[in-house]
Amino acid sequence: MRRFILRRLLHGVAVIFIATTLSFFLVHLAPGDPFSSSLESLATDPRVLAARRAAYGLDRPLAEQYVRFLTRLVTGDLGPSILAAGPAEDALAAAIPNTLVLMGTALALGLIAGVALGAWQAMRVGSRADRAVDTASLVVASLPEFWLGLLLLLLLAGKFRLFPTGGATDYMHDLMSPGERIVDRLRHLALPALTLALLSAASIARYQRAALLDVLPQDYVRTARAKGVGERQLVWRHALRNALVPTIVLVGLSLPALLGGAVFVERVFAWPGMGRLAADAYDARDYPIVLGATLVGTALVTIGGIATDVLHAIVDPRVRSR
Amino acid sequence: MRPSRFDAAALHDASVPAQVADGGTIPPARVAWRAFARDRSAVGGVIILLLLAVMAILADHIAPYNPRTLLDPIRLKNVAPSLDFPFGTDQFSRDVLSRVIHGARVSLAVAFLSVIAAATVGTAYGAIAGYIGGWIDGAMMRFVDALLAIPRVLLLIAVATLWGKVDVVGLVVLLGVTGWFGVSRLVRSLVIGASEDEFVTAARALGAGHIRILTLHILPQVASPVLVAATLAIGNVVVIESGLTFLGMGVPQDTPSWGGLFRDGMDAYTAHWWVPLFTGVALVATVLAANLVADGLRQALSPRQLPAR
Amino acid sequence: MTQLPLLTVSDLRTYFYTGAGVARAVDGVSFDIAAGETLGIVGESGCGKSVTALSILRLIQRPGRIEPGSRILFEGQDLLTLDDAGIRRVRGNRIAMIFQEPMTALNPVFTVGDQIAEVARVHASASRRDAWSRAVEMLTLVGIPAPAERASQYPHQLSGGMRQRVLIAMALVMNPALIIADEPTTALDVTIQAQILELLADLQQRLGTSIAMITHDLGVIAEVASRVVVMYGGEVVEEARVETLFAEPHHPYTEGLLHAMPRVGRRQERLAVIPGNVPPPTAWPTGCRFRDRCAYAWERCEREHPPLYHIGAGHVSRCHLADEPERRTPKRTAATATATAVSVGGGPA
Numbered sequence: 015m016r017r018f019i020l021r022r023l024l025h026g027v028a029v030i031f032i033a034t035t036l037s038f039f040l041v042h043l044a045p046g047d048p049f050s051s052s053l054e055s056l057a058t059d060p061r062v063l064a065a066r067r068a069a070y071g072l073d074r075p076l077a078e079q080y081v082r083f084l085t086r087l088v089t090g091d092l093g094p095s096i097l098a099a100g101p102a103e104d105a106l107a108a109a110i111p112n113t114l115v116l117m118g119t120a121l122a123l124g125l126i127a128g129v130a131l132g133a134w135q136a137m138r139v140g141s142r143a144d145r146a147v148d149t150a151s152l153v154v155a156s157l158p159e160f161w162l163g164l165l166l167l168l169l170l171a172g173k174f175r176l177f178p179t180g181g182a183t184d185y186m187h188d189l190m191s192p193g194e195r196i197v198d199r200l201r202h203l204a205l206p207a208l209t210l211a212l213l214s215a216a217s218i219a220r221y222q223r224a225a226l227l228d229v230l231p232q233d234y235v236r237t238a239r240a241k242g243v244g245e246r247q248l249v250w251r252h253a254l255r256n257a258l259v260p261t262i263v264l265v266g267l268s269l270p271a272l273l274g275g276a277v278f279v280e281r282v283f284a285w286p287g288m289g290r291l292a293a294d295a296y297d298a299r300d301y302p303i304v305l306g307a308t309l310v311g312t313a314l315v316t317i318g319g320i321a322t323d324v325l326h327a328i329v330d331p332r333v334r335s336r
Numbered sequence: 337m338r339p340s341r342f343d344a345a346a347l348h349d350a351s352v353p354a355q356v357a358d359g360g361t362i363p364p365a366r367v368a369w370r371a372f373a374r375d376r377s378a379v380g381g382v383i384i385l386l387l388l389a390v391m392a393i394l395a396d397h398i399a400p401y402n403p404r405t406l407l408d409p410i411r412l413k414n415v416a417p418s419l420d421f422p423f424g425t426d427q428f429s430r431d432v433l434s435r436v437i438h439g440a441r442v443s444l445a446v447a448f449l450s451v452i453a454a455a456t457v458g459t460a461y462g463a464i465a466g467y468i469g470g471w472i473d474g475a476m477m478r479f480v481d482a483l484l485a486i487p488r489v490l491l492l493i494a495v496a497t498l499w500g501k502v503d504v505v506g507l508v509v510l511l512g513v514t515g516w517f518g519v520s521r522l523v524r525s526l527v528i529g530a531s532e533d534e535f536v537t538a539a540r541a542l543g544a545g546h547i548r549i550l551t552l553h554i555l556p557q558v559a560s561p562v563l564v565a566a567t568l569a570i571g572n573v574v575v576i577e578s579g580l581t582f583l584g585m586g587v588p589q590d591t592p593s594w595g596g597l598f599r600d601g602m603d604a605y606t607a608h609w610w611v612p613l614f615t616g617v618a619l620v621a622t623v624l625a626a627n628l629v630a631d632g633l634r635q636a637l638s639p640r641q642l643p644a645r
Numbered sequence: 646m647t648q649l650p651l652l653t654v655s656d657l658r659t660y661f662y663t664g665a666g667v668a669r670a671v672d673g674v675s676f677d678i679a680a681g682e683t684l685g686i687v688g689e690s691g692c693g694k695s696v697t698a699l700s701i702l703r704l705i706q707r708p709g710r711i712e713p714g715s716r717i718l719f720e721g722q723d724l725l726t727l728d729d730a731g732i733r734r735v736r737g738n739r740i741a742m743i744f745q746e747p748m749t750a751l752n753p754v755f756t757v758g759d760q761i762a763e764v765a766r767v768h769a770s771a772s773r774r775d776a777w778s779r780a781v782e783m784l785t786l787v788g789i790p791a792p793a794e795r796a797s798q799y800p801h802q803l804s805g806g807m808r809q810r811v812l813i814a815m816a817l818v819m820n821p822a823l824i825i826a827d828e829p830t831t832a833l834d835v836t837i838q839a840q841i842l843e844l845l846a847d848l849q850q851r852l853g854t855s856i857a858m859i860t861h862d863l864g865v866i867a868e869v870a871s872r873v874v875v876m877y878g879g880e881v882v883e884e885a886r887v888e889t890l891f892a893e894p895h896h897p898y899t900e901g902l903l904h905a906m907p908r909v910g911r912r913q914e915r916l917a918v919i920p921g922n923v924p925p926p927t928a929w930p931t932g933c934r935f936r937d938r939c940a941y942a943w944e945r946c947e948r949e950h951p952p953l954y955h956i957g958a959g960h961v962s963r964c965h966l967a968d969e970p971e972r973r974t975p976k977r978t979a980a981t982a983t984a985t986a987v988s989v990g991g992g993p994a
Contacts, residue, residue, distance in 0.1 A: 025481075032482035041498060156623040158575040160582055160598065161616040168609060233749035240702055240744075241737035241764050241815065245729075255754045274489030278579045282602075292490060293583050296497045304490075304497045311487040319485065330754055331799045 093302035102302035113287035124214025132222025154216035180284035266322030378632020384625035399434035453512030458519025466527030571626030650677035672879035685870030741816035747808035758796025783814035806837035878934030895962035
């Protein structure tokens with residue numbers, strides 16, 4: 015098991031390294047450089063720009079720039095951010111936890127709801143309830159994140175005023191008592207997390223239902239039934255443990271898409287996360303942040319991927335020896 | 337092992353679909369077609385997609401107004417849905433129905449073309465990797481793994497930032513270039529599975545060259561899963577494109593597109609709900625249709641197993 | 646046997662309601678099993694023997710159904726009238742089942758020991774520790790070396806023969822009165838097969854368990870069974886003590902099965918086959934279900950469904966030859982049997 019984790023870690027490191035290198039070449043293939051595109055640069059004296067370029071080593075050979083890029087990256091230096099008027103890494107560091115909270119909550123809710131729903135459906139396969147839920151989850155899973163978010167915003171925040179319309183905290187947040195503060199944060203988290211969670215739950219439910227229907231007729235379930243195990247135990251203990259495996263794999267593979275969805279949702283709800291930061295950075299042509307966001311996103315996805323692989327190995331012992 | 341009726345894993349998991357690995361054969365086109373035609377929801381999906389395609393192609397003739405015309409900026413702005421304007425008008429007094437119809441043209445075209453590009457590139461890459469094997473395959477796939485780990489939306493934002501504004505052609509290229517990774521992994525697994533099939537060994541023994549083997553024997557096995565993946569991708573890309581345009585970095589703002597409509601509608605969505613609603617319905621219909629068709633294709637094309645005794 | 650039989654299956658009918666029609670997989674089967682005896686249930690694939698076994702423990706799922714009118718008496722109660730909790734108390738506890746495919750019959754994500762221990766936890770409310778030690782005890786009983794280590798392993802780490810032993814161990818945990826073994830050796834090598842059969846015979850002697858051995862292999866029957874039931878077309882067609890069955894088979898189907906067995910030391914140019922195929926359970930032939938493949942059939946066989954005739958002590962056969970033994974002259978060779986199946990000629994040969 016330990017060797018398995020080690021192998022996955024190494025793989026992850028290789029992946030991040032390749033992605034980083036790709037980003038570097040991406041940047042340098044682009045027309046212009048950090049100092050040619052921003053509005054501020056256009057107004058500055060070309061000699062000052064040239065000096066800045068030299069300071070950043072932009073006039074050096076590519077290989078040398080690459081090494082400098084890597085060394086700077088290791089120390090966490092992403093470059094100056096125009097948007098944040100300071101180091102890009104600080105702006106990102108402030109935004110990342112918000113995105114993590116949003117995605118973590120959405121994933122947890124979606125996973126629990128999706129698995130439970132899928133199992134519930136599988137136990138009554140073919141019934142009207144099952145078919146109704148199946149249709150509903152197909153429709154929900156097909157909704158674009160920003161549209162669903164907008165819809166929820168419109169209805170629950172706009173019309174019924176149950177939730178705030180955006181941001182992570184109320185403008186009076188710092189004046190609240192600790193209890194009120196928690197509630198405030200939760201109220202702001204609710205809608206964006208719900209949007210992402212609904213989408214995840216719908217596709218996980220469909221997937222889980224199919225996986226369970228695949229597992230339930232298997233011989234080992236029949237063996238367990240012949241041992242005298244009750245129907246509910248059969249589904250929740252024997253069948254589900256096997257049926258969870260493809261779901262775990264699916265979740266791992268869909269982490270990049272989930273992060274992408276978070277970008278849109280953050281925009282709709284003005285959630286101060288990495289996605290919104292990246293979108294704002296695009297508007298401002300601030301590419302240290304954009305690049306930084308891409309790298310951080312890749313790292314998060316890779317870590318998530320390793321975690322799901324380890325989870326997979328825990329649930330399915332056959333994987334450990336591979 | 338009983339054949340699986342639900343092989344969603346075959347699509348999302350880039351490993352070999354279990355049935356093909358177990359030695360099932362993909363049913364001939366006629367059998368598959370009949371199975372597909374019997375699936376009502378899949379047929380429904382096809383009908384919806386065809387209607388949308390027709391709408392997109394004949395947009396100029398179907399749309400009641402020119403989508404860019406400001407009909408009457410003073411009196412006809414933000415009109416709620418009515419007989420004259422079934423989808424209402426936006427804040428610039430443009431007819432929303434016409435904009436949705438024309439929007440279909442851009443959104444569907446972009447999705448369709450970029451998916452074809454991505455599928456082609458991905459299939460080629462994956463087939464080469466799977467067929468050659470060895471360390472080349474390993475290296476090629478490690479590269480793809482890295483690319484897959486980068487969240488596509490962030491990558492698109494990064495590229496868009498670096499290269500400045502993209503036009504529609506650029507968008508197609510961009511979406512195509514960022515969308516082939518998953519397909520390549522799928523095709524690679526399928527090619528590896530097919531290469532080990534006995535009829536490939538037999539063909540080689542008869543002296544068939546590599547290209548012949550690839551095109552005649554292996555690629556037909558690859559076609560069906562790729563088709564299913566491509567259909568799903570169309571729905572996916574339509575959403576991504578709309579989202580990007582919504583964020584401001586997709587289709588240029590003067591061209592009507594669904595994402596652009598969203599962006600315009602964001603400003604006063606509570607008061608003027610019809611813009612995002614109808615656009616959303618069009619989007620959802622597209623994605624739903626694509627999903628239904630993909631589901632139907634997958635079930636119709638799933639390899640048949642010999643019945644167990 | 647002077648005492649009451651342990652299990653009495655009485656007029657069991659299990660039908661499957663499929664899109665292609667009603668498949669009468671088991672169509673009026675009756676037999677007994679006494680305490681401590683091994684009953685062999687023999688027949689080709691499609692004759693209903695597995696469905697019979699599954700019906701006893703009520704493991705039949707939709708679209709199958711055990712028809713009303715069937716009775717399965719065990720230890721004084723009709724298993725078919727028990728509620729869900731009641732039948733679950735019997736499964737794995739008083740009657741245990743061993744399945745055919747050891748590869749797929751074990752859950753891949755739980756340890757072998759866990760799966761055996763589960764029986765004790767379910768039926769005896771044993772603690773985890775007690776259940777686990779019972780599991781190791783069972784593994785020792787079935788002859789698995791290093792049982793404590795093996796118990797912590799997963800099914801994919803064990804060989805086929807060992808997996809089958811695990812299934813047997815699982816069946817023995819609660820010391821059941823009856824074990825139903827559904828083709829326990831079919832998926833195994835011949836050498837392993839012999840070991841498993843020996844194990845079962847040994848266990849039966851030691852523990853006094855009754856065994857219902859379901860198989861298509863007469864060789865297995867010859868080795869372990871004391872009485873045999875031959876099934877065809879969803880019915881019992883012959884029942885006898887094993888020595889009688891091999892020495893004096895009555896039903897033409899049994900005869901055919903015995904002739905079809907290749908025997909070492911006997912010179913044969915061709916293996917004898919029973920011509921034709923098992924008819925589909927959705928459409929059993931009228932009259933005798935074996936008539937289209939039978940060398941002796943005459944018009945009565947198409948007209949009248951044969952009852953179980955009494956042949957001798959404990960020997961019954963579902964064949965009109967018991968009534969008209971003079972008809973036992975082959976009218977046709979094996980090769981022409983199917984060709985003349987449609988027109989079974991009347992009159993003397």
